[in-house]
Amino acid sequence: MAGFDKVVTSYTEALEGLEDNMTIIAGGFGLCGIPENLIAEIKRRGTRGLTIASNNAGVDGKGLGILLEDQQIKKMIASYVGENALFEAQMMSGELEVELTPQGTLAEKMRAGGAGIPAFFTATGYGTPVGEGKEVREFNGRHYILEESLVGDFSIAKAWKADRYGNLMFRKTARNFNPMAITAGKIAVVEVEEIVEVGQLDPDEIHLPGIYVNRLIQGTFEKTIEQRTVRSA
Amino acid sequence: MAGFDKVVTSYTEALEGLEDNMTIIAGGFGLCGIPENLIAEIKRRGTRGLTIASNNAGVDGKGLGILLEDQQIKKMIASYVGENALFEAQMMSGELEVELTPQGTLAEKMRAGGAGIPAFFTATGYGTPVGEGKEVREFNGRHYILEESLVGDFSIAKAWKADRYGNLMFRKTARNFNPMAITAGKIAVVEVEEIVEVGQLDPDEIHLPGIYVNRLIQGTFEKTIEQRTVRSA
């Protein structure tokens, strides 16, 4: 690896330096656009005591759900944790700490973390359990609460296509939390379906510039569908 | 105009409802990617007492500079006002109120305005004249100041290509402030080089969704270059 070439060739190398009790920011929405192989590698490494910020915690046996099986996660920061019996059980028993965070606030906390903004005001959550203990301030007659940004020791994400410099394109709704998650990690690790040579992506069509990406790996993906819903012709 | 068709056919119609003493958020950086024809229409209308947020104020006789000639602008919110003698003169004489705002803070204030975030903390400007009178707070041992968001009665901007629904693509560094400016205007007016039929733009390649755009017009552009700098072969 020299210059701006971010490509690594093994998942072991991709997550080198990940240690117990670190914080990880993860992309994906449900099982859509999740970094499947990076999650599997975390399971393989057996890293424990993790704090993970991700919109969901996967489902039983899929996505981040597999890290619950060996209790590798200490704390989840998520907006929605349904569809996951093991998660609910660990949360109810107190084994797993959960910070429920509204979806838009979570996305903005990641963006702010990557953008050097330590805190912002939002109306979301004012007057609800989410606002408890947070500063309230009025602007133009409306109430807002102060939310702090999120940064991680690592971020793990999935994109569709990349060049070797880590310039990224996402595909359809697999984009979701991935761009912001990447910006919020001190070491941002991204897995993609295809790596192309530098110069092959149109600079106007890059969704996230490679400056945010530290390590890039090409993988193959299962892409499990949670709710396969079809119409008949 | 029905449904989501945002196209208007005259510049008069494009700025219908613009009145004296309104606030306008404008896209463009220097003379690059500026809404030339919308600015000309403001001059033609003779609207006065305007507050305009834009990174620059154009140059003498070009861009927003032409609105200074008849003193249509009451206040500029800008990061850089060099290259404009008339501007400096009106500022020095006190005819024109100027709120110098750091470029990144200005961009973020527009984005925040469009995104329903009334205020955010940034380290930019702490301990400088920009920070005077603003709340200071420490996060993780660093000092930050509180900046409020910007919204406008109108926003005026320029994009490259649009479909009739107002989905936008920008070209090269003419993107600059345009996407955020559009989101921050209650009535967002965008002029483009080309309007294509709905369905012709790839949903993954749209830079700004049409939901932010109220009126769309196709124009022709002078595209003045401020510093034509070339190398020899």
Next chain:
Amino acid sequence: MALTREQLAQRVAQEFHDGYYVNLGIGIPTLAANYIPKDMQVMLQSENGLLGMGQFPLDEEVDADLINAGKQTVTMVPGASIFSSAESFAMIRGGHVDLTVLGAFEVDCQGNIASYMIPGKLIKGMGGAMDLVAGADNIMVTMTHASKSGASKLLAECTLPLTGKGCIKRVLTDLALMDIAEGKFILRERAPGVSVEEIAKLTEGELIIPENVLEMTL
């Protein structure tokens, strides 16, 4: 007669206007998309990052990378756009979506809504609901008027943890359509065959009954 799910969806669809960008929550709100009048264009926003959601895919069109906020496979209409979650909620929080329709457990006459949690029983999380109710000016809540045991869900004060405070102005139940203003429910329409008295009996919060309460037309 209390409205069926399909009838609720039909009444929701009467809130649509040509050119509206609409976010429809899971369940009955989503069904309303089936009742968009033929001469009207409505564009559906899905908060996971899609504007211009289309119908469910044919079997051969299914794409794991194209889902809605309920994690169902969907399609895109011409003129659709894709964006990140941060952009999606910038759109929602910034008030750019014209209408939001979502379900709830309870609504009270202060405009508070509880929809995401039943302590000790159900903790699934709020997803995007808190952002949606805080961001939209124009929100319609759809729910049943009362529990199966007859306990009102239109309360003087919500008992469950709130999703949003003072943000709901319109509620559609299986019995009635009500506006909320100045700490009171105001009865606007009653379901066909449902009496004003029955609605009043099942509404715990203060209810204003104007002289003319229309019967819904579906």
Next chain:
Amino acid sequence: MALTREQLAQRVAQEFHDGYYVNLGIGIPTLAANYIPKDMQVMLQSENGLLGMGQFPLDEEVDADLINAGKQTVTMVPGASIFSSAESFAMIRGGHVDLTVLGAFEVDCQGNIASYMIPGKLIKGMGGAMDLVAGADNIMVTMTHASKSGASKLLAECTLPLTGKGCIKRVLTDLALMDIAEGKFILRERAPGVSVEEIAKLTEGELIIPENVLEMTL
């Protein structure tokens, strides 16, 4: 001998490392791009929304839509990307740019910098400079050591309005390279043929002179 503009640019270029994303201010910093070693890759960020700025265009390549932060026409290198101003400053403010080099009127030994305004005389605005100095960990300021009349620009305390407070750790002048730490300038290198005494004489802020002060190699 005081360094020439070209020599200053050469010394700036010694701060580059392979794989660095760098933002170069207008003037001498921009010249440093001409001295990137052949075996090293450096990518230039232009805060108006371009990462991967190339050389000036040939006459026939000139594109009004492709300029740098100094409003000059430029080109893009392979692997370049384009983004909005908000994204550009997210990148800068978030500390993702590895090195920022910019000019100044004054720097003091508290790490303060004044670069954008001379009250009553020059009010051009700060552009992106305040964001750049607040966002970067690694900043080098380039400037002349003293005014033409011999007044030091390396002060105990800046006299002009500040661009940033306590954010500058390294200053390159036409006479010397200095670090700033704990309220003091620390002399690291002297320009070829310039004596430590001369530098000390023209430095108003407290100056630490280590035993070994290297002569710059250019």
